[in-house]
Amino acid sequence: MSRVPPFKEIIARSPRVFVIGVAGDSGSGKTTFTSAIRQIFGPDxxxxxxxxxxxxxxxxxxxxLDITPLHPDANNLSRLEVDVARLKEGRAIEKPVYNHTTGTFDPPVPFASKKIIILEGLHPLFTPALRELVDFSVFVDPDREVKYAWKRQRDTGQRGYSPGEVDGEIARREADYTDYVEPQRCLADTIIRIGYSKYGPDLGPAKNVYAISLLQNPMNQTVRDIVLSIDLTSLLAFHESDFFIEFSTRRIECAFLRALTFDGEMNYDTVRKLELSIEQQTGVHPIEMFTGRRTVTATDIVRLILSWRIINRRIFLQDSHS
Incomplete structure (x- = not known):
């Protein structure tokens, strides 16, 4: 019997370049939710x-000019379209570099195409050409109070802004966010909502514990069933933290979506079973994103489930062209 190669190996051999678009406001946590894909498939x-x-x-x-980065006219989206199209053809580009520390541009750098390209930013779904190039899309949508707390922490700690400057920028950007960034929420395959935990808002900054919801239309394509098992013996005998799971229907401005919500912390053993299930069904070995940890947060669980959704999309694109 011939060996079926692991899916990671199939991706490496394939000429297809898979593009993931992650939209959301500045400081909304976009990088967090695609980090699992980077961990699973690696920098190669x-x-x-x-x-x-x-x-x-x-x-x-x-x-x-009195213009914010959230306004499309402040961004070279036509160059982005050309560059992403080249990358999707497997060709390298000269990528511009914006330096957040100085607020100016560094010299462009060579940027090679990879098998998976992640676009993270304010406008990855803004134009029809970009949406055509993106194979899977996510909109990260934290509650305002959560988002602005993160932005204040990042911009004062990493980007050299004073607290007053950050608050001024937040006020200046609000209208442009509503007009130009938020409408991409209705164009995304998946929406991630983030709010403070029902067990207390202090758990967010202290332990990175938030209420996280994954919103999407019903899936009509899956590899096989993925089971989120809960070991009741472990739960009743050893579980030390509070957690919450809910499935509901949410109304956003363009549709009713199914929402899977997690809050609090769960024993790592529970999530490890989900990891093993994804490994077995996709051939991506090993995942083990949380090795050595006793508990995982709602953010961790949604990162893993989102990775499974992305892997599913990539597998079906592979199968449809094989």
Whole structure:
């Protein structure tokens, strides 16, 4: 009997370039939810483009023009379309580089195509051409109070802004977010909602515990069933933390979507069974994203389930062209 190669090996051999678009506001946690794909497939197969590199103006020019990065006119989306199209053909590009520390542009750098390209930023789904190039899309949508707390922490700690400057930018950007970024929510395959935990808002900054919902239309394509097992013996005898799981229907502005919500912390053993199931059904070995940890958060669980959704999409694209 001939050996069926692992899916990771199939991706490496395939000429197809798979593009993932992750949209959301600045500081909304986009990188967090695609980190599992980077961990599973590794840097040889995955490359990430931060769309801030495609800003048209530097920080001082934006101030002078009174335009925010959330406005499409402040970004070179036509160049982004050309570059993504080249990458999808397997060709390298000269990628621009925006330096958040200085607020100016560094020299462009060579950027090679990989088998999986992740586009993270404000406008990956904004134009019809970009949407045509993207194979799977996510919109990361934290509650305002969560998002702005993260943005204040990041911009003062990593990007050199004062607290007053961050609050001023938040106020300036609100209208452009509503007009130009938020509408991409209705164009995404999956929406991730993030709110403070029902067990207390302090758990967010202290332990990274939030209520996380994965919203999507009903799936009509899966590899096989994935079972999220809960070991009742372990749960009743040894579980030390509170957690919550809910399945519900949510109304957003364009549709009713199915929402799977997790909150709190769960024993790692529960999630390891989900990891093993995904490994067995996709041939991606090993996953083991949380080895050595006693508990995992709702964010961790949704990262893993989102990875399974993305892997499913990639497998069906592979099968449909084989």
């Amino acid at each position: 197969l995955v490359a990430t483009i931060t769309l801030d590199d495609y800003h048209k103006f530097d920080r001082e020019e934006r101030r002078r």
